[in-house]
Amino acid sequence: MKxxxxxxxxxxDLGVVAAIPYSTMVLGDMGAEVIRVETTQVFPHLTRGVLxxxxxxxxxxxxxxxxxxxxxRDPGERPWNRYPFFNYMARNKLGMTVDLRKPSGREVFxxxxxxxxxxxxNNTPSSLERMGITYEWLCGIxxxxxxxxLSSFGQTGPYRDYRAFGLxxxxxxxxxxxxxxxxxxxxxxxxxxxxxxAGGMNAAIGCLMALIRRRRTGRGELVDVSMxxxxxxxxxxxVMDYTMNGRVQxxxxxxxxxxxxxxxxxxxxxxxxxxxxxxxxxxxxFIQAAGNPLWCxxxxxxxxxxxxxxxxELDPLIERWTLQYEHRxxxxxxxxxxxxxxxxxxxxxxxxDPHLKARGFFVPIEQADCGEHLYPGPAWKLSETPxxxxxxxxxxxxxxxxIYKQLLGYSDQEYEELEREGHIGTDYxxxxx
Amino acid sequence: xxxxxxxxxxxxxLDLTRHVAGPMCTKLxxxxxxxxxxxxxxxxxxxxxxxxxxxxxxxxxxxxxxxxHLNTNKRGLTLDLKSGTGREIFLKLASRVDILVESFxxxxxxxxxLDYATLRQLNPRLVMTSIxxxxxxxPYRDWSASELVLYAMGHExxxxxxxxxxxxxxxxxxxxxxxxxxxxxxxxxxxFGAQLSGRGQHIDxxxxxxxxxxxDRRGVALVAYQYCGDRxxxxxxxxxxxxxxxxxxxxxxLFEILVGIDRWDAFVRAVGEDWIKDPSFKPPVRDPMIxxxxxxxxRPWVITRTKRELTQRFQEGGVPCAPLNTVADLAGDEQLMxxxxxxxxxxxxxxxxxxxxxxxxxxxxxxxxxRPAPMLGQHNAEIFGGLGYTAADLAALSANAVI
Numbered sequence: 001m002k003x004x005x006x007x008x009x010x011x012x013d014l015g016v017v018a019a020i021p022y023s024t025m026v027l028g029d030m031g032a033e034v035i036r037v038e039t040t041q042v043f044p045h046l047t048r049g050v051l052x053x054x055x056x057x058x059x060x061x062x063x064x065x066x067x068x069x070x071x072x073r074d075p076g077e078r079p080w081n082r083y084p085f086f087n088y089m090a091r092n093k094l095g096m097t098v099d100l101r102k103p104s105g106r107e108v109f110x111x112x113x114x115x116x117x118x119x120x121x122n123n124t125p126s127s128l129e130r131m132g133i134t135y136e137w138l139c140g141i142x143x144x145x146x147x148x149x150l151s152s153f154g155q156t157g158p159y160r161d162y163r164a165f166g167l168x169x170x171x172x173x174x175x176x177x178x179x180x181x182x183x184x185x186x187x188x189x190x191x192x193x194x195x196x197x198a199g200g201m202n203a204a205i206g207c208l209m210a211l212i213r214r215r216r217t218g219r220g221e222l223v224d225v226s227m228x229x230x231x232x233x234x235x236x237x238x239v240m241d242y243t244m245n246g247r248v249q250x251x252x253x254x255x256x257x258x259x260x261x262x263x264x265x266x267x268x269x270x271x272x273x274x275x276x277x278x279x280x281x282x283x284x285x286f287i288q289a290a291g292n293p294l295w296c297x298x299x300x301x302x303x304x305x306x307x308x309x310x311x312x313e314l315d316p317l318i319e320r321w322t323l324q325y326e327h328r329x330x331x332x333x334x335x336x337x338x339x340x341x342x343x344x345x346x347x348x349x350x351x352x353d354p355h356l357k358a359r360g361f362f363v364p365i366e367q368a369d370c371g372e373h374l375y376p377g378p379a380w381k382l383s384e385t386p387x388x389x390x391x392x393x394x395x396x397x398x399x400x401x402x403i404y405k406q407l408l409g410y411s412d413q414e415y416e417e418l419e420r421e422g423h424i425g426t427d428y429x430x431x432x433x
Numbered sequence: 434x435x436x437x438x439x440x441x442x443x444x445x446x447l448d449l450t451r452h453v454a455g456p457m458c459t460k461l462x463x464x465x466x467x468x469x470x471x472x473x474x475x476x477x478x479x480x481x482x483x484x485x486x487x488x489x490x491x492x493x494x495x496x497x498x499x500x501x502h503l504n505t506n507k508r509g510l511t512l513d514l515k516s517g518t519g520r521e522i523f524l525k526l527a528s529r530v531d532i533l534v535e536s537f538x539x540x541x542x543x544x545x546x547l548d549y550a551t552l553r554q555l556n557p558r559l560v561m562t563s564i565x566x567x568x569x570x571x572p573y574r575d576w577s578a579s580e581l582v583l584y585a586m587g588h589e590x591x592x593x594x595x596x597x598x599x600x601x602x603x604x605x606x607x608x609x610x611x612x613x614x615x616x617x618x619x620x621x622x623x624x625f626g627a628q629l630s631g632r633g634q635h636i637d638x639x640x641x642x643x644x645x646x647x648x649d650r651r652g653v654a655l656v657a658y659q660y661c662g663d664r665x666x667x668x669x670x671x672x673x674x675x676x677x678x679x680x681x682x683x684x685x686x687l688f689e690i691l692v693g694i695d696r697w698d699a700f701v702r703a704v705g706e707d708w709i710k711d712p713s714f715k716p717p718v719r720d721p722m723i724x725x726x727x728x729x730x731x732r733p734w735v736i737t738r739t740k741r742e743l744t745q746r747f748q749e750g751g752v753p754c755a756p757l758n759t760v761a762d763l764a765g766d767e768q769l770m771x772x773x774x775x776x777x778x779x780x781x782x783x784x785x786x787x788x789x790x791x792x793x794x795x796x797x798x799x800x801x802x803x804r805p806a807p808m809l810g811q812h813n814a815e816i817f818g819g820l821g822y823t824a825a826d827l828a829a830l831s832a833n834a835v836i
Contacts, residue, residue: 003626003629003630004626005622005623005625005626005627005634006622006625006626007626018648018649018653019648021648022648022652026618026622027622030619030622030623030626031622031626063665063666063668064654064657064658064661064663064664064665065650065653065654065657065665067661068656068657068658068660068661068663069660069661070660070661071660071661072661072662073661082660084653084656084657084660084661085653085656085657087656088648088652088653088655088656089648089652089653135796153768154768154772154794156771156772157767157768157771157772158767158768158771159748159767159768162744162748163748163751163752163753164753164755165691165753166649167689167691167755168689168691168753168754168755169755171687171689171755171756171757171758172755172756172758173758173763174757174758174759174760174762174763175603175604175607176687176689176757177687177757177758177759178603178604178605179601179602179603179604179607180601181594181595181598181601184595184598185687186680186687186757187679187680188594188595188598188601189594189601190592190593190594190595190601190667190668191650192589192593192603192649192650193648193649193650194603194604194607194611194647194649196648196649197611197647197648197649198610198611198614198792200648201611201614201615201617201618202614202792202793203793204618205461205614205617205618205621205793206793206795208618208621208622208625209440209441209465209621209795210440210795211625212440212441212444212621212624212625212628213438213439213440213441213797213798215625215628216442216443217438219797221440221795221796221797221798222795222796222797223793223794223795223796224793224794224795224796225792225793226772226792226793226794228768228769229769229772229774229789229790229791229792229793230792230793232763232774232789232792233610233789233792234457234604234607234610234611234614235604235605235606235607235610236498236499236502236503236610236788236789237485237486237498237499237502237605237606238604238605238760239502239760239763239764239788239789240486240498240499240501240502240786240787240788240789241485241486241498241760242760242761242764243764243775243786243787243788244486244487244488244489244498244786244787245486245488245489245490247486248759248760248761249605249760252602252605253601253602254581254599254601254602256579256581256605257485258484259579261579261581262581262599263581263585263590263599263600265599270591272585272591272599272600273585274579274581274582274584274585274586274590275582276579276581276582278579335576335577338577339577340576340577340578340579340582341577341582342576342578342582342583342585342586343585343586344585344586344590344591344600345585345586345587345590345591346591346592346664347589347591347592347654347655347657347658347664347665348658348664349591350645350655351655351658351659353586354572355567355571355572355573355641356571356641356642356645358570358571358572359568359570359571359639359642361642361645370660373656373659373660374659375655375656375659376645376646376651376652376655376656377646378642378646379615379619379638379639379642379643379645379646380615380616380619380636380637380638380639380642380643381568381636381637381638382623382634382635382636382637383549383634383635383636383637384632384634384635385626385634
């Protein structure tokens with residue numbers, strides 16, 4: 001087998017919730033040996049579940065991403081190994097447990113650091129420091145170590161230790177006021193965490209840049225990723241409209257300044273098609289697709305500018321046409337006439353989508369506590385070293401033996417001792433609900 | 434300043450991208466030290482030059498905020514790839530770079546005779562990244578798309594918003610920027626491997642798939658659907674009886690707070706008023722009358738305070754909360770100021786403007802803006818000169834509309 005791009009790089013993953021677990025999944029996909037460092041003594045809320053041991057009744061009340069355990073929301077014997085949120089981002093990683101709050105745990109961790117290239121984390125900045133894990137401490141163990149730290153606001157500044165999940169970060173960085181309905185207040189928004197996506201990718205990018213520089217200079221680095229600052233780069237044009245022109249842009253809903261655009265109801269229950277009519281060519285395509293209805297010749301819809309100005313009048317006419325078709329059919333007809341259009345696909349549609357199927361986007365993975373399921377695969381394809389599912393979603397402490405004994409050289413006796421001290425295990429401590 | 438210390442110093446990139454996603458990818462490479470040569474079509478250039486907002490609201494191809502932000506630190510070249518000479522010049526450049534990123538419609542590079550199989554013969558180390566709407570294969574390969582169409586098809590749009598309204602979007606062009614970051618991540622990983630193996634790879638990145646694999650709900654919701662058979666539905670973030678309300682009108686806007694049982698005592702301490710000590714307010718609350726009674730005290734209290742004041746008070750008390758900021762709030766924000774986030778950049782035509790700065794900081798290497806976005810064809814003489822073309826050659830190429 002050909003060498004994977006990041007083969008030979010070992011990364012310790014101290015990530016929680018979404019941003020860093022996603023980041024390290026991608027690095028694992030690309031060939032790095034990612035080791036999740038977890039503990040059985042404290043339950044990581046929202047990382048391996050809302051609760052360690054929820055009842056099925058509770059799981060049924062939660063939204064799918066929190067309560068959607070396999071087999072009709074059955075949390076099972078070890079719910080933490082069946083949690084959909086975690087399992088999506090847990091492939092291609094190894095897992096070990098150690099309690100970093102204890103000096104003996106930090107000793108284990110130090111041995112691990114000595115043989116690793118990078119450490120990636122997204123805890124509240126002070127929480128690792130309270131356990132003595134700082135960049136300086138890590139450099140003392142391995143001078144060329146790369147330490148990637150992600151947080152909502154960054155590792156410096158007055159808000160450094162503010163507590164924020166994706167939700168708070170979104171509102172802080174302005175997204176709640178930008179991504180919403182035009183005619184409703186932001187309490188109608190549902191939760192969305194694109195800043196986790198943005199920040200998580202930047203953490204991996206920063207890690208790779210540091211690795212590239214280390215190869216050239218022999219020196220490691222501390223990478224400080226702020227989710228807010230990552231996000232603001234992803235809406236740079238909106239930020240610059242303010243810095244250039246003093247304009248505070250408001251939400252456009254699904255519309256666009258330079259096109260007639262929206263989602264329109266289709267035949268069926270809660271079915272929609274997204275359509276963008278930006279140019280005269282698109283407009284002519286739409287007219288043809290709609291079978292030349294008389295209203296298309298209306299003067300209010302003559303030019304691109306007319307149509308954008310009069311979109312309120314145009315929308316119900318477009319929807320009168322889309323309502324006749326099922327969402328996929330509406331999109332296919334419009335595409336046939338060169339109009340950008342696509343069905344709004346729910347989670348079930350995605351699995352049925354012929355394009356994603358043809359591209360092999362979904363991949364089957366069998367995991368001991370969940371059985372075999374299809375999972376969304378990598379977002380890109382490589383010509384020489386296709387991305388493989390080398391490890392199924394990692395179970396708590398799954399690779400303790402390998403990591404303690406093979407990698408770190410602990411004897412059987414020492415292993416048992418560490419097990420007794422509560423470092424090694426595959427279940428959360430019994431007192432955890 | 435010592436630029437040789439930048440993480441990507443010495444990495445050479447040829448950039449055939451335009452609009453948003455591709456330029457975002459190469460911006461990240463350029464801002465952290467790579468030498469990026471952006472190739473644009475003679476005449477009109479990158480279509481992003483014609484998309485607002487424009488500096489001073491004056492529409493002009495050198496004044497687009499979108500373009501200026503996405504193309505910092507790049508050198509600019511114009512070249513007609515369809516002409517024989519243009520192709521020849523491109524091949525010369527491609528033989529001496531490490532990375533090529535392109536975002537033409539799928540199949541375009543092949544029809545130009547510039548597919549990966551051809552290019553790797555010239556340069557086996559070349560890492561080539563192709564960014565397209567739907568990827569280089571599959572039934573939708575040639576479909577037309579907009580950001581909204583890709584979001585609708587790829588992302589969790591169906592589950593976003595209110596159940597009694599249409600599926601809702603995210604901030605304009607956000608998804609395309611995310612796709613650009615993904616392309617950068619893929620490119621750097623493959624480049625890291627190619628440095629060692631001496632052999633590059635072709636990356637086929639589909640924007641639809643970047644969104645379908647998003648950790649922002651979609652990827653997770655797809656796994657949950659596989660597991661339990663239920664789809665993620667449109668549902669507002671928080672509508673519960675437990676006080677306080679998730680979203681609150683305060684003196685100067687909106688303010689969000691998330692308390693719950695765990696942090697209730699911290700919340701009570703942070704408010705510090707007598708009325709809040711009523712034990713019946715403590716979650717979980719099952720009686721709407723109690724919620725209403727709480728709100729009768731809470732609303733007048735919260736409305737007299739600013740979102741900044743409230744955020745500081747509750748964060749210092751250990752309760753997660755946040756102001757709903759606008760970009761105007763952010764431009765004056767203390768945290769971003771102390772971290773020197775915003776950068777001022779001079780541009781010969783657009784003037785000095787304030788840009789969003791480093792998305793992440795590295796402690797050994799400074800984030801440096803070496804140059805603003807290139808004006809159309811700004812570096813033609815410099816780059817062609819480096820390839821051995823004379824001033825007379827350039828005049829001839831220009832007359833034939835090759836550059």
